[in-house]
Amino acid sequence: MDSATKGAEVGHEEHHDEAHDQNYLQYEPGIWNWLTTKDHKKIGIMYAVSLAVVFLVAGVLALMVRTELVSQGETIMDADTYNQVFTMHGILMVFLFLVPSIPAILGNFVLPLQIGAKDVAFPRLNLASWYVYMIGAIMTCAALYFGGVDTGWTFYTPYSSTTGGGVLWMTSAIFVSGFASIFTGLNFIVTIHKMRAPGMTWNRLPLFIWGLYATSIVQVLATPVIGITMLLLILERTLGIGIFDPALGGDPVLFQHFFWFYSHPAVYIMILPAFGIMSELIATFSRQRIFGYRAIALSSVAIAMLGFLVWGHHMFVSGQSAISSIIFSLITYLIGIPSGIKVFNWVATMYRGSIWLQTPMLYALSFLFLFTIGGFTGIMVGVLAVDVHLHDTYYVVGHFHYVMMGGSVMALLGGMHYWWPKITGRMYNETLGKIAVFLIFVGFNATFFTQLVLGAKGMPRRYYDYVERFEALHQISTYGSYILGAGLFLVLFYGLYSLFYGEKASANPWAAATLEWTNVAALPDPHNFVRTPLVTRGPYDFHLADEVFGGDGMGDGATKTLDVPEPAPAAPETAEESSKA
Secondary structure: OOOOEHHHHHHOOOOOOHHHOOOOOOOOOOHHHHHOOOOHHHHHHHHHHHHHHHHHHHHHHHHHHHHHOOOOOOOOOOHHHHHHHHHHHHHHHHHHHHOOHHHHHHHHHHHHHHHOOOOOOOHHHHHHHHHHHHHHHHHHHHHHHOOOOOOOOOOOOOHHHHOOOHHHHHHHHHHHHHHHHHHHHHHHHHHHHHOOOOOOOHHHOOHHHHHHHHHHHHHHHHHHHHHHHHHHHHHHHHHOOOOOOHHHOOOHHHHHHHHHHHHHHHHHHHHHHHHHHHHHHHHHHHOOOOOOHHHHHHHHHHHHHHHHHOHHHHOOOOOOOHHHHHHHHHHHHHHHHHHHHHHHHHHHHHOOOOOOOOHHHHHHHHHHHHHHHHHHHHHHHOOHHHHHHHOOEHHHHHHHHHHHHHHHHHHHHHHHHHHHHHHHOEOOOHHHHHHHHHHHHHHHHHHHHHHHHHHHOOOEOOOOOOOHHHHHHHHHHHHHHHHHHHHHHHHHHHHHHHHHHOOEOOOOOOOOOOHHHOOOOOOOEOOEOOOOOOEOOOOOOHHHHHHHOOOOOOOOOOOOOOOOOOOOOOOOOOHHHHHHO
């Protein structure tokens, strides 16, 4: 019988070794054991709890911003408070949530399971990354005590060189938290290179792993740049060294070059693992082998590399030379090609598939729609003549959120729902899940598509007040944000409810074909696998996986019965195979 792994076959046999009679949640319980654990799964959960708190706080701040803008003039806060609130929202969301979110949570939990490893390469470094992240988060909170920050999340000089004591704490927090990102990226690169199970060749890696691999390269190469930039800003503020402040002989445009050299690749730290999640969801819930596996895998690496070459498109109006702007504009168009390859191949994967519209798949479809809008609107700000009008308007805010919220967050939500049975051993309420997707999708578009229109009409971003003709659009955007918030709170509610009252999950409720679903139990073993797996097939060969799982992908001891569609005929992997067919 052809199978994913020998370990999968052995996994269905009884084993009574004491260490393996417990799942990873039962093994070494207690707060102290959690705080000192080297288990990648528990570290992923600790990251999930920490990041959920950050996301909740940042989300509340966003609702405060939208509530203030529901009408002209002062609504719930004054202008100074408004500046601090939107700055804190941006810093929390970008540096403490979006950048670490998918790698830290799902990357930590899933990566070793998907490649057949017992843990990451450096378990202690993995735990250290969480502690460093927490130190950075605490320092961010300290900035509020020392007067807050009102510079915006970009910290543009010379304003950030001279204002508020909180800036020093905030830049120090970003400097510190950057090490967590570097530790995670380095760990993942070594793990993927050195700890793959026998038979797990590069062409058999799940595409989520390819996304994490490309992301890790960017984390290791780009994050030191933002760390050095923040350090230079700290030195300028404390020692009076003229680096960015023109009053001291510095150059504020130099800060923009340094900042965006990191911050544009950081966009791909946020979105590349999201692409990997999309490949997992679309293949699994279409019951088809992924179309164009190699193209999707290599396009992730191409995006990671090209991401280092386009930082200047944030600076078309900053005074850089015309030839520089033209070059950056052309490269901006170029980076759309590998992204388009992914979208095309995902759609081709779904073609003639047995589509199963469960909650994770609904998030994947939402991602496709929203990210496509984000991509097209991004091409527009890459056009030199158009960007002069759209730069620093609400159009940029809308575009950024379509890519980050519509891309990264939608993918994270889809991935959390997909791997929720593997993480918790419980099933969530599917009906509430679908209602939440609907609320989030409708609320998101009402909030941010309206902002695209506002920006096209000339509404600047970060403004506390506006003229009367913008009021109706701001009201629509604000009411949409309330719907979006309701959807996210619903996810939080039924997620917490399922931890205590959810139905127990089976080993493989989605009839998925990747390695993490081959265990006989829903919750993984403390050391992931009883025996080292031997991989003998690809990650999306669903017809072979169904042979292993007895036709329904459920494994032994299933407690939750789902109507899983039959696998569709395997899709050709390349256009050449398609023509032969």
